[in-house]
Amino acid sequence: MSLLELTDKLIQWVSEMARTQGYSPEWAGFFTAIAIMLAVGGFVLGFISVVAMLLIWMERKVSGHMQSRIGPNRVGPFGLFQSIADAVKLLLKEDIAPKMVDKPVWWLAPIIIVVPAVLSFLCFPFHKGWIPLDLNLGLLFIMAIGSVSVIAIFMAGYGSNNKYSLIGGMRTVAQIISYEVPAILAIVPVVMLAGSLSFGQIIEAQSFRWNLFSLWGIVSFIIYVISGTAEINRTPFDIPEAESELVAGYHTEYSGMKFALFFVAEYTNMVIVSMIASAVFLGGYYLPFGLGASPVWMLLKVFAMIFLLMWFRWTFPRLRVDQMMIFGWKVLLPISFANIAWVGIWMALKL
Amino acid sequence: MPGFGEAGYYSYIGIFILFGLLMGFGAYITSWILRPKPTQSDLKLEPYECGEQTQGPTWIQFNARYYVWALIFVIFDVETLFVLPWALVYKTFPDIGLAFTEMAIFLLILVVGLLYAWKKDVLKWT
Numbered sequence: 001m002s003l004l005e006l007t008d009k010l011i012q013w014v015s016e017m018a019r020t021q022g023y024s025p026e027w028a029g030f031f032t033a034i035a036i037m038l039a040v041g042g043f044v045l046g047f048i049s050v051v052a053m054l055l056i057w058m059e060r061k062v063s064g065h066m067q068s069r070i071g072p073n074r075v076g077p078f079g080l081f082q083s084i085a086d087a088v089k090l091l092l093k094e095d096i097a098p099k100m101v102d103k104p105v106w107w108l109a110p111i112i113i114v115v116p117a118v119l120s121f122l123c124f125p126f127h128k129g130w131i132p133l134d135l136n137l138g139l140l141f142i143m144a145i146g147s148v149s150v151i152a153i154f155m156a157g158y159g160s161n162n163k164y165s166l167i168g169g170m171r172t173v174a175q176i177i178s179y180e181v182p183a184i185l186a187i188v189p190v191v192m193l194a195g196s197l198s199f200g201q202i203i204e205a206q207s208f209r210w211n212l213f214s215l216w217g218i219v220s221f222i223i224y225v226i227s228g229t230a231e232i233n234r235t236p237f238d239i240p241e242a243e244s245e246l247v248a249g250y251h252t253e254y255s256g257m258k259f260a261l262f263f264v265a266e267y268t269n270m271v272i273v274s275m276i277a278s279a280v281f282l283g284g285y286y287l288p289f290g291l292g293a294s295p296v297w298m299l300l301k302v303f304a305m306i307f308l309l310m311w312f313r314w315t316f317p318r319l320r321v322d323q324m325m326i327f328g329w330k331v332l333l334p335i336s337f338a339n340i341a342w343v344g345i346w347m348a349l350k351l
Numbered sequence: 352m353p354g355f356g357e358a359g360y361y362s363y364i365g366i367f368i369l370f371g372l373l374m375g376f377g378a379y380i381t382s383w384i385l386r387p388k389p390t391q392s393d394l395k396l397e398p399y400e401c402g403e404q405t406q407g408p409t410w411i412q413f414n415a416r417y418y419v420w421a422l423i424f425v426i427f428d429v430e431t432l433f434v435l436p437w438a439l440v441y442k443t444f445p446d447i448g449l450a451f452t453e454m455a456i457f458l459l460i461l462v463v464g465l466l467y468a469w470k471k472d473v474l475k476w477t
Contacts, residue, residue: 037363041370048374094387099396100405111375118371122363133363140435161409162398174417177424184431191438252399257382261375322475325420329474333427333465337458340434344454348447 011035040132044121052267053083059310066314093256098161101253105159110254110261113152116145117268124275125199127285127295134200139191142276143184146231149269150176153240156262157250168249171321172240176231178328183227185336186220189343190280203284207293210283216343221281223336225308228273230328232266234309236316237324274305419473423465430461 014035018028057072057080064071072079097106123138125131135141150173157169191197194205211217230237241249251262278284278301285298319327398405437454444450468474 037366040363041366044367045370045374091382091385092387093382094389095382096391096395098398099393100398100409111372111379114375115368115371118374119364119367122367132367133360158410160398163400163405163409166409166413170413170417174420177428178420181424181427181431184428185434188431188434188438191435192441195439195442197435197439247399247401256386257378261378326474329423329465330469334462337462340438341455341458344441344451347441348451 010039044118044124044132048118048121048264048268051271052264053087055267055270055306056083056086056263058306059313062307062310063314066311087260090256090260095256095258096253098253100161102159102161105155106253107159109152109156109159110258110265112155113149113265114261114268116148116152117265117272119145120268120272123199125203125279125284126298128200128204128293130295131200134198137197138199139187139197139202139276139280142272143180143187146269146272147176147180149265152265153250156254160250160253162253164246164248165250165252168240168246168252172233172250174321175233175237175240175324178325179227179230179237179332182223182328182332182336183231185333185340186223186227187276187280188336188340189216189220192340192343192347199279199284203279203286206283207286208288208290210281210286210288212281212283213288216339216346217281219335219339221277223332223339224277224281225305227328227332228277229309229312230324232269232273232309234270235313236319238313238318239321239324242318270306270309271302274302274309277305278302423468423473426464427461430457433457 011032015028015032018031019025023031060082061071061079072082075081075085097103120142122133123131123135123142125134153172153176154169157165157167157172160166190202190211193211194202196202196205212221233240240246241251246252251259254262278298282301282305284301285295286293287297398409434454437450441447441450
């Protein structure tokens with residue numbers, strides 16, 4: 001039985017129960033709505049936790065093999081339960097709040113970074129019609145929600161009252177705001193061709209031909225992947241938490257569950273960036289040339305993108321801060337402008 | 352939520368915010384119940400700076416360089432908000448030549464601004 005059928009059964013059961021208990025149709029509808037919300041929310045929270053743990057295991061395995069090591073291999077088959085052991089360990093750690101921190105700001109930052117990460121799953125297109133909420137401005141919504149994490153990271157950096165954290169926080173803000181502009185501009189040509197911002201319609205527009213199969217598509221995809229990597233602070237753009245310079249950047253002073261929340265948010269943001277890239281450029285749940293559609297393809301594409309991000313991390317050296325800023329403003333931004341102009345001319349001539 | 356119209360459609364966003372808060376606070380509460388709570392010594396609560404004693408306050412005035420980047424960012428981020436609605440209707444716009452020319456003029460002004468900042472050496476990290 002698929003998950004969709006299961007939720008359908010649950011919803012039917014709830015409305016049936018409400019009716020037999022003698023509630024009016026309005027109240028039955030209300031209870032049904034609550035059941036739907038709980039089912040969707042529970043599914044999304046479960047998905048986030050499982051995927052975050054799986055990704056932590058995957059990152060350690062990938063990095064291990066790229067460095068001719070084996071990686072985690074003791075806990076469970078292929079070390080699969082290593083992440084669970086780590087989660088339990090983090091849960092049982094004592095909580096250290098350094099005496100100089102700005103308590104409310106420092107304390108709230110991990111929660112504020114998790115909320116947008118969960119919220120972004122509102123528009124995760126698993127399959128045709130399997131979107132928790134297919135907002136008509138889904139892409140803009142996800143981009144906007146994603147930038148809230150800047151505030152959380154700056155809160156963490158500033159509230160820690162630690163020089164490493166502060167420098168890490170400042171660098172993150174400078175980096176994320178610089179790369180947000182090319183990331184959005186890279187998506188503009190797709191919006192122009194699909195005539196919509198909703199994920200459902202953007203993916204439907206690619207049911208035969210992916211956006212990647214064109215010159216502008218390749219340029220946009222490369223710009224988006226680079227800026228996406230920068231936005232989630234992964235190597236080669238990891239100067240905000242550069243271990244060799246800043247200990248751990250903005251989360252130096254966090255321990256236990258607070259640190260775990262930062263970690264979960266980081267891996268969830270990785271999933272979100274990969275999701276946007278695969279939904280917008282790689283046809284979402286569609287195979288190219290009408291060969292079929294399935295949620296499996298969507299997840300496979302997301303994991304392939306994540307593997308690409310991990311590959312970046314273990315093969316590229318870190319960029320210097322000036323190189324990084326100059327690359328964003330002087331290379332990516334003009335190219336994305338030119339790309340929009342090119343698609344605009346092409347559409348005007350064709351239509 | 353079905354049956355609540357437009358507001359019901361967007362109420363999912365509020366509910367997902369609640370789920371996010373649930374995840375954060377749930378993690379806090381679970382770890383608060385499970386974790387050991389030993390008495391902390393003063394030395395342990397020092398800011399972590401690789402074993403060195405902290406010198407001076409952390410909350411000082413920061414480099415003005417960041418401020419310039421933020422200013423450019425605001426201009427270009429607002430610009431993306433203007434570009435997106437244009438991109439949305441571009442395909443179906445009655446006079447596509449007019450739509451293209453208008454956006455070309457708008458982008459040209461911004462590009463001139465970018466070139467000005469470039470020439471003024473604002474886009475330089477030194």
